[in-house]
Amino acid sequence: MRDNSEVFQRAVQHPAQGVTLTVRLTEVPGLSLIANPSKILTNPGALKSAFAGKPAIAIALNPGRPK
Numbered sequence: 001m002r003d004n005s006e007v008f009q010r011a012v013q014h015p016a017q018g019v020t021l022t023v024r025l026t027e028v029p030g031l032s033l034i035a036n037p038s039k040i041l042t043n044p045g046a047l048k049s050a051f052a053g054k055p056a057i058a059i060a061l062n063p064g065r066p067k
Helices: 005-014 033-037 038-042 045-050
Strands: 017-026 055-065
Touching: 005 017, 005 055, 017 038, 033 038, 038 045
Parallel strands: none
Antiparallel strands: 017 055
């Protein structure tokens, strides 16, 4: 928000009540282990590699509340 303060100002000035901030995380390290924990049992090295990397983060700001 610091880098895009004009987006926040436009959303606040919109006639709709409030603002909606949406944060979407994708490619989250380790999240695949929740869906398939058996990977750890069959391949102990999977645990270390599962937490490698960084998640992708997308932030959206929209006027109004979600419907």
